[in-house]
Amino acid sequence: MSACEEVVIDQAAASDVARNPIDEVIAGRLSCREFSGSPVSRSTVEQILRVARFAPSGANVQPWHVYVLAGAARAEVSAALLHAYETEPSAHVSEYQYYASEFPEPYLGRRREFGRLFYDSLGIAQSDTAARGRQTAKNFAFFGAPVGLIVTIDRRLAMGSWLDLGMFIQNVMLAAVGRGLQSCPQETFAKYHRILRPRLSIPAEQMVACGISMGHPKVPARRRLMPRADLEAFASFSGFEN
Ligand SMILES: Cc1cc2nc3c(=O)[nH]c(=O)nc-3n(C[C@H](O)[C@H](O)[C@H](O)COP(=O)(O)O)c2cc1C
Secondary structure, three states: OOOOOHOOOHHHHHOOOOOOOOHHHHHHOOOOOOOOOOOOHHHHHHHHHHHOOOOOOOOHOEEEEEEEEEHHHHHHHHHHHHHHHHOOHHHHHOOOOOOOOOOOOOOHHHHHHHHHHHHHHOOOOOOHHHHHHHHHHHHHOOOHHOOEEEEEEEOOHHHHHHHHHHHHHHHHHHHOOOOOOEEEEEEEHHHHHHHHHHHHOOOOOOOEEEEEEEEEEOOOOOOOOOOOOHHHHHHOOOOOOO
């Protein structure tokens, strides 16, 4: 069994797409929030980042920067973030707005479905603010993953470069799947740039975009939790003969 076969998650949902190794890797990625303790070597992370850098970027500007944390460095950052989250949660705000202030449909409905599926899967009532807070806190422990990435972008660039960054981040996560690993992209880290900046020596011109937890999933064959809209909901075709 190859490394990526171990993490092909949901054969039913993937049946439309998993016809070749690339499709299997794409369909096999999911946001993992429970990692086993087994370590990931520096050379594996280097391989992942080396291949991820082949992401396209407008004018090839490659606007990304990644801070890779493991061991004591990861633990120290986690502890500082957790402390900030627990003691001064409203003192930290992201330098960019990730979510719209108001969600129009169909996004509002999808967001509500996400909340219902996510908290149901964890046995947390949506009204249980304390339990939801404890789940959010797990973000800062990188969900137990041995490797945490903090991804930044140069703030002097424009919105187009965020497209490039997204492609790079997706490449990182797919390259992880190709090695039997899983990941979770996390905007939650962006709020805590004031904690991260001095600890990681992030220069002033870089903005914290997100974090990524990465490691071996605790449950290797976990099924995909989050559904996707059908093709008809997001694609319009013109000019094909059939
Ligand atoms: C840019 C970005 C930021 C995200 N931030 C978080 C986060 O802070 N915490 C978290 O648990 N999940 C986070 N997610 C994961 C999403 O909830 C997840 O991608 C979505 O529900 C679809 O599920 P899937 O990735 O398993 O297919 C983020 C995803 C993206 C793309």
